[in-house]
Amino acid sequence: MSRTLRKPILGNPAWLIIGVFVVLQLLPVAAVALNAFATDWNGTVLPSGFTTDWALRIFADPRFDQALVHSLVIAFGATVVSALVTVPAILVGHCYLPLLDRWLGALVILPYAVPGVVLALGLLRIYSGQYGIQLNGTPLILIFGYVPLGASFYYVPIKNNLRAITVKDIIEAGYLVGASDLAIMVRVILPSVLRGLAIGLVMNFTLAISEFVYANLLVGGLYPTLQVFMNVLREGSGRLTSVVVTVYFIIVWALSTAVIAALTERKDKK
């Protein structure tokens, strides 16, 4: 007789393992959200009371509106620019230049081997106008600064998707039915890596909206983002910071859900 895979929830160690993971993932988010609406939270498991005062104060602050708009501009801009630069390079490298592709894998993790401050200084020098490109003090420097940082977020999941299909055979099959390289890329290869692309888009957006070091060093008060605004709030109540964090968490969560649903819906339809 075959063993059943379905076991009762209570007393099942599989549920315990999953449960610990879910709790540890959600606990910090829940704590921040609770803190955003807490009247007072010191020495107790839960806040002593709840209020919307902190949220209302933040929403009434014109600096918050400005920082939110700035963060969205930066996050959308960086996500789109990095996708346009990185994704074609990953596809072309994998499909046509496999020898060069090995180096791409090393290249995408390079920004993480260099301290953020050093990279930021490098970006300031490159975009200072000395080489004909003047982006310092504009949001563009931040957008282009996030491109190398976000490359690995596209590279890893898209490469995993590409390894799951026989790219060389598919390209040759495309040639034999009369398709051009562009048609094969757009109609076959790219749709086959949509899951990886969705993950890359979400992770890049999350990076760009929540990153502080580059935002502070590259644009700072010239183009304040939510992170820079939170740094300003640091001197005041932690509740205000929690409200800002909760707001951008909700934005990231909503957009992630929308992007993943949009890019993977068609593939899931059987």
Place this chain on the structure above:
Amino acid sequence: MSFVEMRGLTKRFDGVMVFDSIDLDIEQGEMCVLVGPSGCGKTTLLRSIAGLVQPDAGTLLLAGRDIISLQPKDRGIGMVMQHYALFPNMTIEQNLAFGLQQKRLEKTEIRRRVGAMVELMGLKERAKARPQQLSGGQKQRVALARALVLEPHLLLLDEPMSALDAQIRKRLRDELKRLQRELGFTAVMVTHDQEEALVIGDRIAVMQSGKLAQIGSPHDIYGRPASEAVAAFIGDFNILPPPTIERIFNHRPATSWAVHPEALDIIDPANGNGDAPTTAFETSVIVSGVKLLGAVVRYSLQAGSVPLKMDVLNRPSASLLPIGSAVRIRLHAADIREI
């Protein structure tokens, strides 16, 4: 002039010869099978015909047109790849329509052709499925349909049944043969399976070490192998050089003999010695192994120190010879192939 003409096709990779001076003619409506052991160059030759590999030398005419320098898409050639290479993000219908869309055909014409091909291949109920939802046999049919829907002048099949289990292979090769007869397409198929080649091919080209060792009908290739190597690959022959023949049959011919396992008979002691020595040769052997191959029993025999293979029909009424038993066998002179 033949429908497909290859003259002097040669390819080397880094100085290593893959195939050399290939001359091959294929008539319209013919199924030509390239058969040979792994690494003999048959797949690279097929890819050269498709335009996926550029030969170093030679000419290739298809319906009188020199296609050697054309891109794959301009050759009018369809191909079924070994692992099918279906477009994973597309349904079966979309896989078939993709090539027609590249030809910029009207949508109604695309729908008509795709619908007819899906119907012909018996895929109507799976038309909206994606490749990962199909069985191996269904994938093979989709790959074939995707190539045929473009109405190519020539269809290439690269070991199209190698990924299937034995039962499905047998069914699909019959189906492929039926389709080829019905639609009348010209095809070149690559396989390393000699049985598959004999069943499917109108003509067989045996490749060995990058050269065509023999071209002929299945009957010719099986019955009259041109060399010891072809005999060893195609027919599972007993290859007997003259000194061995002398030891076994007490007769010294000028050339080697290729003897099919089914050409050897067991002499029934009750019926005497059978034919006169001028038309048949006899020897005593010891049975060293017995294998049941379905309708046939394969005996391994030892004639002194010489191993022989003998196939006999597996009659339900007959009992198997025990291992270690001594029997006399006979070889009719008419069944000997001199090589």
